[in-house]
Amino acid sequence: MKNMKSKAIIWKELLDLSRDKRTLAAMILIPFIGLPAIAFLATGLTQTQTTTVYIEVLDRNSTNIAKYISYQLIQYAKINGLRVNVSMSNQAPSSVYNLLLIIPKGFYENISSIDGVGTVYLKSLVGSLQSSEVESIIESIIGQLENNIVTNRVQKLSNISGIKINSSNFLNPINIFTGYYLPSGKPASATQVELSLSARLLEFSLFFVANPAIVFMGDSILGEKERKTLETLISTPSSKTSLIIGKMIASIIIGLITAIADSLGVIIYLSMIAQNGLKLTAGLILVTFSVSALLVVMTAAIITPIVLRSSSVRSAQAMSYLIMMIALGIYFSTLFVDIQRLPYYIEDILLVIPFTHAALAISNYVLGQYLYMAVNFLVMIGFTLLGIYVSIKTFDSERLILSK
Amino acid sequence: MNWIMDKTVEVPIDNNTQYSIIAEKLYKKIGKKEVLKGIDLKIKQGEIHVLAGHNGAGKTTLFRILAGLLKYDSGKLLVMGFDPSKNQNEIRKYLGYVPEDSSPYERLTGFENLKLFALIYSNGNESLAEKYIKKGAEISELSYEDLSRKTSEYSNGMKKRLLIARAIMHDPKLVLLDEPTNGLDVFSAYRIRKLIKTMSNSGTTFVIATHNMSEAEMLADKVSFIAYGTVLYSGSVKSAIEEFNSVNLEEAFIKAVGEKYEI
Known part of the structure; x- marks a missing residue:
């Protein structure tokens, strides 16, 4: 019956947030409208220069x-x-x-x-x-x-x-014929070449996907503490598992909605600034969406133990900022770097970072390395389960109430 | 002044269901500060027991321990026959708790606040939850219109009534109220005291922390004086006044604390 209590918490969280119109508008509308507007400024205005x-x-x-x-x-x-x-x-x-x-x-x-x-x-x-x-x-x-x-x-x-x-x-005594091939050794089609370029931009856009879940999870737990509602909630028969799962699911739902808005904004932005537009296929869209959804879930799970150890929304945000910088570093580097081609000692370090696998899943898809892509998905699921396990095992109401 | 400490009865820990709370030499340190220094307390089922103490006496910490939110460092404690450091979930089924510095969800209406807790207490059983909501609405004495409004629009008194109603709508066996009338006007405070009296008549145990001695006198079946993390006295209001040769509970408390700590 734990899930019934989680359900009640999810209901409350979604209702509570749906009433916070300003935050919702800031999280959803601003990236959706703002990013294409920036792209217009960057490209459209340049073209209209007279x-x-x-x-x-x-x-x-x-x-x-x-x-x-x-x-x-x-x-x-x-x-x-x-x-x-x-x-x-x-x-x-x-x-x-x-x-x-x-x-x-x-x-x-x-x-x-x-x-x-x-x-x-x-x-x-x-x-x-x-x-x-x-x-x-x-x-x-x-x-x-x-x-x-x-x-x-x-x-x-x-x-x-x-x-x-x-x-x-x-x-011109020398002719050069250029061609592309896949890691399997098979020749790459023109579509695959174009998709691999799009993949770099999509991997970069993953940063915007991970971000909202971090913000919502922090507010969901520590915001309650600051609004003086947490102590009463954790004194109810709702178990720590129900509480954590309920808050995590609510953050994931909101995170997904804002991530979709952010991603659309980023894709429109990238399409506008990319010289030949952004080449997309149904498969790439599906994989990117799946990776994004799993990334939101994984981010919420990873951030929860950190939130539970923080004393306030502000301190959680400071810690979250560090996590976001790691994610940004990885997703920004995918614009210029092939993670699979890095020296093994750097690649191994990056593989320990959960966010790397989201980027790799997309690039492995466009390179036709489906088995590796599946491994990337499994690793993300593993990190998610680990985050949930650590959150539940280390949940400490005393730390949560007394930390200042 | 050892005679004051002598008033504290040594309580054997057992599962005697006559008592809602049995605490024996309860210690708790928070950071470097010893907040509870050997609390001994026995609270019978169905009584209104007031923990009277100054600010910083340890009342809130004791409440948090009773609710299973904090763990005690040493001593023994039974709440409704369970040790809260081990069986929090068992205790919380039968517990209603309103911390001193608490607030309802302000973006939710009064009804929605009641619904959240009703769903948790009823384990998602909608018809039972409906029953709790109805009862909560009655207890709060808030109108349908008020309960349909967001609680951010409520006065402090209305918020407090809603919080108490939310904590007791599921007929808990034990209710912990930390400073329930603090900062309220005379009408709101009166309504809350009336509510506690009515609920107590149906067998619910109330433990109320307050530093308002006239309120303690009005409400308490039994009173315990807490100062600097220890229980200085535990007994009826009448015997406290007699014991300390005072005209009222306030004077008795001042004498008890003053003599012990030479304030």
């Missing part, structure tokens, strides 16, 4: 090269959504410019000879982000120009020597 980049192409010899570069520059800027104002002259500009490309006297002669080196000068105004983008475009145009010059030189030498030369092969 600053014009003023470029001067100063050709001391007034050759056609200036015209060629200017024309190419306008075309590339259009493709990249940049607004440019290109003007050509053979004298130093009098007004402020963002970029100045100087083609000095003798440039054409140098590049037209068989082994001459032409020099150009590119000067940028400090602090203009869009100028940097245009600078890259100019470098790319000059790269193309170099290619044309070398092709012409090869052709000239070919004519002089009488040796037939394929200038494209002459310039």
